[in-house]
Amino acid sequence: MMYCDIDEPDCPDLAMICKCDMNTDIKLEVSPHPHSMRRVVNIIIAVERLKHIKEMSSGKFCEAALLNFFLENVIEERLVKPLNVTAVYCKSRTLQCTICDKYKKTLVQSNTRTNEDLHLKAVTLNAGSTQYKVKFSMSTYTSTASQNRGQPVCLGISKSNLYLACSESDGPSPALLLKEVNGPLDIIQAGDPNGYDSLLFFRKETGTAYSTFESVKFPGWFITTSFDDWKRVEMHTVPNDQTIDFTLEDQI
Incomplete structure (x- = not known):
């Protein structure tokens, strides 16, 4: 009993x-x-x-x-949360290319002879103005973090030490800048004290022709261009009236 x-x-x-x-x-x-x-x-x-x-x-x-x-x-199930591991990005290869948005506007650099800060603009170029196209050295990276958001890349301007960077600004949203970098970028760690993680973007292919570039440091913010010519290339969230779709051309 x-x-x-x-x-x-x-x-x-x-x-x-x-x-x-x-x-x-x-x-x-x-x-x-x-x-x-x-x-x-x-x-x-x-x-x-x-x-x-x-x-x-x-x-x-x-x-x-x-x-x-x-x-x-009697035996209780316990949920074990994984430790927060700092993501590390290692350079794998580099290719040379130019970048156009889906409206066929090419990315060009602002006039260095003016007092403007260095930035990129999207412009429709005619056949005789191709020399103004910015040539990029796009480096791809492997990562210890999940890559379901795309392939990590850095976009540097060829034959210079300038890189596209999504960085904090004085306003409420991050800004797209041309950041000067001295030294190699073979390994980039999330939370890098020099801010090199701001140079990383997730490149994700959409459809058969287009790619998007989302900031690694600021998830949800994409490199965008306006429909109109000579407008500054900026960071925006989606949806908006900017385009986030780009093509890579002249790849070598």
Whole structure:
């Protein structure tokens, strides 16, 4: 015969004492230590379920029944969260190319003879003005982080130390800048103290012809161009009236 006694504690530090015996073959005893109300309820539920186990052999629990009971009622499942691992990006290869948006406007550099800060503009060039196209050295990277957002790349201007960077600005949104970099960028780590992680973009192919460039440091912000000529290339979220679709041309 099975019995379960729940005694009122004589001490406020004693949460519950519970003993269960079944033909002296099994005994469940809870030590007199403080427990939360949740644990007390779990103990009571386990004891009640123990009363209804039918798999008996000569008045004793068979091993399989006892094992199943503990697996279903005693062993608690714990959710283990993975440690936050800092993403590391390693350069794999570099190709040379020019970039046009889907309206066939080419990316060109602002006039260095003016007082404007260095930036890119999108312009429709005629056949005799191809020398103004900005040639990019696009480096691809492998990463320890998930790459379901695209292929990590850096977009540097060929034969210079200038790179496109999505960086914090004085306004509420990040800005697309031309950042001067001295030294190799073979390895870039998320949270880099020099801000080199701002140079990384996820290139994702859309359809058969277009690619998008999403900032790694500022998820959801894309390199965009306006429909009109001579407008500055900027960072925007989508949807908006800018285009985020580009083609890579003159690849070597």
